[in-house]
Every structure is written in C-alpha cells, then in structure tokens.
Amino acid sequence: MNLSILSCAPKCYSTMRLIEAAKQRDHKVKVLNTVRLTIDLADGEPNLFYKDKRIVPPDAILPRIGTSVTRYGTAVVRQFEKMDVYSPNSSAGISYSRDKLRSLQILSRHDIGIPVTAYVDDKRDVQGALERIGGAPVIIKLLEGTQGVGVILADKLEIAKAIVETLHSTNQQVLLQKFVAESKGKDVRAFVIGDHVVAAIRRTAQGQEFRSNVHRGGKAEAIELQPEYARAAVSAAQIMGLHICGVDMLEGANGPQVMEVNSSPGLEGIEGATGLDVAGAIIDYIADQVKFPEIDIRQRLTVSQGYGVADINIPVGSKFVGMSIDKTGLREQDVVVLTLRRGGEVISNPKGSRVLKADDSLLCYGKSEHMKALIPDRPRKRRRKLKPLPSTPVTEGTRA
Ligand SMILES: Nc1ncnc2c1ncn2[C@@H]1O[C@H](COP(=O)(O)OP(=O)(O)O)[C@@H](O)[C@H]1O
Ligand SMILES: [Mg+2]
Structure with a gap:
C-alpha cells in the first residue's frame, strides 16, 4: 500500500519505527508534515496540496497529530476523509480525544467505568459538585492538559474551592474528579489496534507524586491485561471512533476507570517495556483495512x-x-x-x-x-x- 504518515516530528521514535515497519513490509511510506498540507476548497473535488504541489491520494493515512496542532491537523484528516482516503482514526475521534470533558461525556453513556466527574461554571455550584463527587481529596483537571500538566490533587475541600476559583478567574475551564485513591499512583495504558489490545503497561508514579505519566517520572512495566480491562479499553476505543489508540485506565476498587483515550499514543514507552513490535502491528492493521475496509x-x-x-x-x-x-x-x-x-x-x-x-x-x-x-x-x-x-x-x- 501507499501510506502517508501525518506528523510534525519525522525524527521522533514513533514515526521512525512506523516508517521502518512499513518498509520492512514492502509498503511505500512517506511522512507529510501536517502543517504543510493545504486544504483547497472548491465545488466538486476536495483537494490537498503539499508544499504547493497537489497530492496524489495515498491508500491510507496514519495521523499522528500533536496536541499543539489539533485544530489544523483534524481539518487535514477530515479533508482526507472527504477524498475517501482510509484513516484508522477519524477526525472526529481525534478532536473528541483532545477534550477530557467531551470524551467523558461520550464514554459516560456506556457502562465501561469512568471516574465520577463534574463540570461546573458558577462559583455557587462548586461546593455541591465537590460534595457529590465524595469530597476531598479531589482531582482538578484542565480540560486540555497533557503529560500530567494541569492535573492537581487537592487534599481539602477549601483548597479545592480556592483552586477552582483561581483557575476560573483566569478563564481556565476545569473538571472536578473523584480521586481514585486505591489506584495508588498507578495507571494502566492499553494499546488498542482495531478490536484488540496488542500491548499493555502499568505506569507507577515515583516518590510523593500521584501522577504516573512518564513525563512526570512514572516507571513503566509490561503487564498481562485482565479481560475486564481489555474489554473496557476496546469499548472505549470503538465508542470514540479510534482504531489505533492508547487507553489510560485507573485500577479502581470495582474495576477499570477509563480516564482518557489518546489518539496519537507514543510507541517508545510501550515497545520499550513490552519488547513487542507495536509499530508492525499498526502497519499490518492499516494494510488489512485498506484491503477490506470497515464501513460505517x-x-x-x-x-x-x-x-x-x-x-x-x-x-x-x-x-x-x-x-x-x-x-x-x-x-x-x-x-x-x-x-x-x-x-x-x-x-x-x-x-x-x-x-x-x-x-x-x-x-x-x-x-x-x-x-x-x-x-x-x-x-x-x-x-x-x-x-x-x-x-x-x-x-x-x-x-x-
Ligand atoms: N481521578 C484520578 N484519580 C487518581 N489518579 C488520577 C486521577 N486522574 C488522573 N490521575 C493521575 O494523574 C495522571 C494524569 O492524568 P490524566 O487525566 O491522564 O491527564 P494527562 O492528559 O495530563 O495525562 C494519570 O496518569 C494518573 O496517574
Ligand atoms: Mg494521561
């Protein structure tokens, strides 16, 4: 197949591994810098130009859209969709995954387990929402944070209220979320391809830190995922319209609590910890889908x-x-x-x-x-x- 990887980071581990895996399988692969693709809109045919040259539509794209270019990147993916080019992750799914509130709203309709969460605008409603969540300690999250930045643990109700007020005063929207204490600074990342989990790791926060993100020093180890967790991960991926994604879950007392679904999951941590060829599995999946596409x-x-x-x-x-x-x-x-x-x-x-x-x-x-x-x-x-x-x-x- 002819595959175009959309990425602003052609030299990063994930992109390099995907190129390598595609070449090993004799596919034609190129990396297109997402922000150098130009969308041309006119009646009739939808078009895309790359560095001012009209592109020949590939068989498939693999969007690796960074959080800093979500809006432009999803518009580009949408244009490829209009051109009938296969993408394992839909533009809508990528946009949803970037907004923690929207993702949880979508997931909350399904019985897959999410941490109890509230979204409040008016100062007068904060206390009630905090009480309904179960009081302190409570997690406060920015809607579009990433890598653990913008996730705060407040020990006391008064502190939580003060933090929410402060963030609201700077026009920052936040989620209030039950602190899943039993997860003890750990979370699980399940890497989903199609309707399977192909690899899973547990990340453990170090020292006093409660956030297990690798960027916050979290350590990753390979795990054998329990079926309950695999089911939750695959369901979350399918509900979000993402066929290649990383599903982050807390290990709650009553099973998995899905926190977020990442539409451009990194490969370095998961391949490093598990020794599995995740990049190869991604390429094989896309090649299969190009031959026999899943239809809506x-x-x-x-x-x-x-x-x-x-x-x-x-x-x-x-x-x-x-x-x-x-x-x-x-x-x-x-x-x-x-x-x-x-x-x-x-x-x-x-x-x-x-x-x-x-x-x-x-x-x-x-x-x-x-x-x-x-x-x-x-x-x-x-x-x-x-x-x-x-x-x-x-x-x-x-x-x-
Ligand atoms: N409700 C929660 N209860 C316990 N720990 C949490 C909760 N929410 C987040 N965490 C911890 O904080 C980390 C970052 O939160 P997350 O929502 O994934 O934000 P980010 O997008 O910045 O990674 C998680 O990996 C987890 O370790
Ligand atoms: Mg996370």
Whole structure:
C-alpha cells in the first residue's frame, strides 16, 4: 500500500519505527508534515496540496497529530476523509480525544467505568459538585492538559474551592474528579489496534507524586491485561471512533476507570517495556483495512430511503421475551437483526432460532416506520446502559 504518515516530528521514535515497519513490509511510506498540507476548497473535488504541489491520494493515512496542532491537523484528516482516503482514526475521534470533558461525556453513556466527574461554571455550584463527587481529596483537571500538566490533587475541600476559583478567574475551564485513591499512583495504558489490545503497561508514579505519566517520572512495566480491562479499553476505543489508540485506565476498587483515550499514543514507552513490535502491528492493521475496509454501517444503510438502523431494546415484560427471533415477525416486517447484544457479549448475525431474553438489545436494519413502532414512546425511567463489547465479537455461525 501507499501510506502517508501525518506528523510534525519525522525524527521522533514513533514515526521512525512506523516508517521502518512499513518498509520492512514492502509498503511505500512517506511522512507529510501536517502543517504543510493545504486544504483547497472548491465545488466538486476536495483537494490537498503539499508544499504547493497537489497530492496524489495515498491508500491510507496514519495521523499522528500533536496536541499543539489539533485544530489544523483534524481539518487535514477530515479533508482526507472527504477524498475517501482510509484513516484508522477519524477526525472526529481525534478532536473528541483532545477534550477530557467531551470524551467523558461520550464514554459516560456506556457502562465501561469512568471516574465520577463534574463540570461546573458558577462559583455557587462548586461546593455541591465537590460534595457529590465524595469530597476531598479531589482531582482538578484542565480540560486540555497533557503529560500530567494541569492535573492537581487537592487534599481539602477549601483548597479545592480556592483552586477552582483561581483557575476560573483566569478563564481556565476545569473538571472536578473523584480521586481514585486505591489506584495508588498507578495507571494502566492499553494499546488498542482495531478490536484488540496488542500491548499493555502499568505506569507507577515515583516518590510523593500521584501522577504516573512518564513525563512526570512514572516507571513503566509490561503487564498481562485482565479481560475486564481489555474489554473496557476496546469499548472505549470503538465508542470514540479510534482504531489505533492508547487507553489510560485507573485500577479502581470495582474495576477499570477509563480516564482518557489518546489518539496519537507514543510507541517508545510501550515497545520499550513490552519488547513487542507495536509499530508492525499498526502497519499490518492499516494494510488489512485498506484491503477490506470497515464501513460505517449507519451511514451506508440509511441512504436507502425509508430504511435505517436502530437499536431495539427488549425490556422486562416485552412480548418478545422467550420468543425466538424467527417468531417475532421482524423479518416479515422487513426488519433484519444484525447483532444481538446480551450482557457483555455481542452476537453477530444471530440465528432465527435464538431465543430472546429481557434486556437484550437488537441492532436492526429495516423499514424505519416498522422499527419506530417497536421502540416504546414513553422514555424509560432508568436509562439503559450499554454493555461493554467483548474484545473479539462472537459470530453466530462460528459458535458451537
Ligand atoms: N481521578 C484520578 N484519580 C487518581 N489518579 C488520577 C486521577 N486522574 C488522573 N490521575 C493521575 O494523574 C495522571 C494524569 O492524568 P490524566 O487525566 O491522564 O491527564 P494527562 O492528559 O495530563 O495525562 C494519570 O496518569 C494518573 O496517574
Ligand atoms: Mg494521561
């Protein structure tokens, strides 16, 4: 394949390793300095120029967008998307990952575990929010901090309030977050490629420091990730639209607490600690996707007028509970069941003989009017939480 790596740091470890891995596999690879790509907008064809020359679209791009060029970089990635060039990380996913509030808002709809967090604007609401989080000690975070800068631990409620007020007075927006004390200055970084965790490390803060970032002196060691953590990492990656990313989790008393999803994860720390060829795995994944791209099913299917995709939930007491999919009459109404989500499992192409249970969720494609009739009008009192996806989805045909 023809691969263009978008990076402002062609000589950094990660970029060099990716180039090396691509060359070893006989791919054509070049590094384009993200900020030297120019977006040309006109009716008709979307275009990009590199150093004033129109580019020939590659088969794929690998965006390695630094935090200092997020806005420009994501605009460039969006332009490649418009040109139908494959990118493992979507421009939207990269933008979301750069805003801690937005990421947590997106992740909070899913049952994957995040630290309890509040976002407050008015001074009068700070005390209440701090109390709801569980009081001091509490973490205060800048929305767009990185490498541990902008993450503060406040021991006392009064100090927390003073810090928030001070930051607000300088127009800095902050998140208030429960301090996950049991994680004891440690966090886990899971490197996700596609729907697998390919490598994982635990980072441990040194001395009195509570932040485990390598830039704050944290030490990294390779770990075997527990399935619960792998599932959380893969789910978080998929929810964010990032197929190559680093998912940072705290080890909470009740399991993983996803803190952030990094869309340009560094390779040096993880390859150094694990000895694994992560760069090679990235290149292999992209080459595979170029051959057999994953499509956005919702986007493709809804172009057929009157048809769409919808999640149909089977609540307790539904007439479908205990019925096989064949007996539901969905097929006769021109509705096809694509996946069945049950607990932590996703069953693709479920057989007609499969019997439905309460709390199942069916991802269906079909006539929108028929599907609408199946979705209850009344908002449910308790919002249904989506269950985590397994790292390897189960396909009905392959099940025993
Ligand atoms: N809620 C929390 N509880 C305990 N430790 C935390 C919490 N949030 C962050 N930390 C520690 O601070 C570090 C940096 O926080 P993070 O949100 O990842 O910011 P950054 O983007 O700057 O890395 C984490 O790696 C972790 O060690
Ligand atoms: Mg971090």
